[in-house]
Amino acid sequence: MWKFLHKLASPPHFYDLSAKIIPWFSVGALAFIAYGTIAGLFFAPADYQQGDAFRIIYVHVPAAYLSMLAYTAMAVSAGIGLIWRMKLAHAVAAAAAPLGAWFTFLALATGSIWGRPMWGTWWEWGDPRLTSELIMLFLYFGYMALRGAIDDTAKADRASAVLALVGAVNIPIIHFSVEWWSSLHQGPTLVREGGPAIVPAMMYPLLAMIIGFSLLFAALLLARVRSEVLYRERRTHWVRKLLMPSEEST
Amino acid sequence: MKPRQQRMLAVGLAVAGLAIAAVLTLRAFEENLMFYIEISDVVQGNVPQDRNFRVGGLVVEDSVIRKPGELEIEFTVTDRKNELTILYSGLLPDLFREGQGIIAHGQLGDNGKFVADTVLAKHDENYMPPEVADSLARHVADKAANQTVAEEATGSAE
Numbered sequence: 022m023w024k025f026l027h028k029l030a031s032p033p034h035f036y037d038l039s040a041k042i043i044p045w046f047s048v049g050a051l052a053f054i055a056y057g058t059i060a061g062l063f064f065a066p067a068d069y070q071q072g073d074a075f076r077i078i079y080v081h082v083p084a085a086y087l088s089m090l091a092y093t094a095m096a097v098s099a100g101i102g103l104i105w106r107m108k109l110a111h112a113v114a115a116a117a118a119p120l121g122a123w124f125t126f127l128a129l130a131t132g133s134i135w136g137r138p139m140w141g142t143w144w145e146w147g148d149p150r151l152t153s154e155l156i157m158l159f160l161y162f163g164y165m166a167l168r169g170a171i172d173d174t175a176k177a178d179r180a181s182a183v184l185a186l187v188g189a190v191n192i193p194i195i196h197f198s199v200e201w202w203s204s205l206h207q208g209p210t211l212v213r214e215g216g217p218a219i220v221p222a223m224m225y226p227l228l229a230m231i232i233g234f235s236l237l238f239a240a241l242l243l244a245r246v247r248s249e250v251l252y253r254e255r256r257t258h259w260v261r262k263l264l265m266p267s268e269e270s271t
Numbered sequence: 272m273k274p275r276q277q278r279m280l281a282v283g284l285a286v287a288g289l290a291i292a293a294v295l296t297l298r299a300f301e302e303n304l305m306f307y308i309e310i311s312d313v314v315q316g317n318v319p320q321d322r323n324f325r326v327g328g329l330v331v332e333d334s335v336i337r338k339p340g341e342l343e344i345e346f347t348v349t350d351r352k353n354e355l356t357i358l359y360s361g362l363l364p365d366l367f368r369e370g371q372g373i374i375a376h377g378q379l380g381d382n383g384k385f386v387a388d389t390v391l392a393k394h395d396e397n398y399m400p401p402e403v404a405d406s407l408a409r410h411v412a413d414k415a416a417n418q419t420v421a422e423e424a425t426g427s428a429e
Binding site: 066067068069070071075078100103104105106138139140141142145147148149186187189190194201202203204205207208209210213218219220222223224 | 275278279282285286289290293297301304305306307309327362363364365366367374389390391392393394395396397398399400401402403404405
């Protein structure tokens with residue numbers, strides 16, 4: 022197990038292994054998202070209160086879930102990078118940030134579009150769920166800005182890792198905001214006491230979308246880490262050999 | 272201690288300290304983090320003075336009074352313990368209906384009625400097609416009917 026992890030942490034080995042994994046994740050993501058989209062839009066019944074407008078959950082819920090998963094992945098990688106001085110972990114954290122920011126934006130945008138007809142408002146300042154999710158978007162922006170502001174990669178890794186860990190305190194706040202405080206946003210539907218509060222015909226496409234989005238995130242993250250690794254290792258022997266095989270042989 | 276263990280301890284303590292700080296801060300601002308105030312608190316007078324605030328509750332069945340030809344509407348909300356009458360003039364969200372959770376923003380008038388400038392509908396976490404909702408409502412009604420019958424039976428036995 023440790024041997025496998027050590028081997029995985031070596032950039033050339035990661036570079037080879039990820040090339041083999043990415044196609045599988047991509048095909049899986051495509052299959053799950055295709056099923057979820059078709060079943061969610063055409064086969065799931067309309068909601069008793071919201072009618073067809075409820076179908077936005079098939080984008081909104083996976084996006085919101087991934088926005089938090091991406092931050093968790095970023096913070097854990099940053100922590101591993103700090104403690105074990107693992108360069109690959111810092112590369113993962115750096116690669117996760119823009120993806121997480123996009124998922125956060127998508128969750129906020131779809132929520133706002135749905136909120137206008139259903140709640141009667143685009144946005145409500147003071148709602149704990151909405152506010153904590155917006156704070157996460159700013160944390161992503163801050164993380165990326167901090168990385169961009171420091172030229173030295175090792176210094177940027179360490180400084181941004183601290184910021185990522187500090188911001189991680191927001192993750193449980195986002196998740197429990199609707200339970201701890203009174204809010205406009207409704208409580209959890211899938212993970213709650215007494216089982217999911219959604220009929221199976223509506224739930225399966227939603228679960229498929231969540232799995233599909235997760236696989237898509239994994240594939241995009243690996244692809245981004247690959248290019249990040251190439252850039253970071255640009256002066257090493259194996260990258261030169263990879264990119265300019267002819268030069269090496271002469 | 273090895274340097275790696277020292278770093279582990281430092282990161283662990285920093286995260287733990289931060290979590291405690293966050294918990295304390297959130298507890299200190301507890302009241303301000305509430306998006307709305309419960310009806311019972313409003314009825315008991317636990318409301319900010321001279322400041323707008325939000326109240327949340329369920330619209331009581333058959334309590335909505337509309338004046339013909341006007342936007343003005345009067346309805347009662349409840350938290351199943353206390354009730355509060357709300358006056359509002361304006362457009363209502365799609366989900367506004369009797370039995371629905373709503374949030375109103377405004378001020379408490381002198382007559383004990385809440386004058387709202389905004390009314391938002393709160394959606395619940397349940398997703399189901401209309402047929403399922405109907406049969407659920409029927410089950411609840413049946414259960415309630417059975418209960419009344421049972422209560423009457425025990426009542427007459429006494």
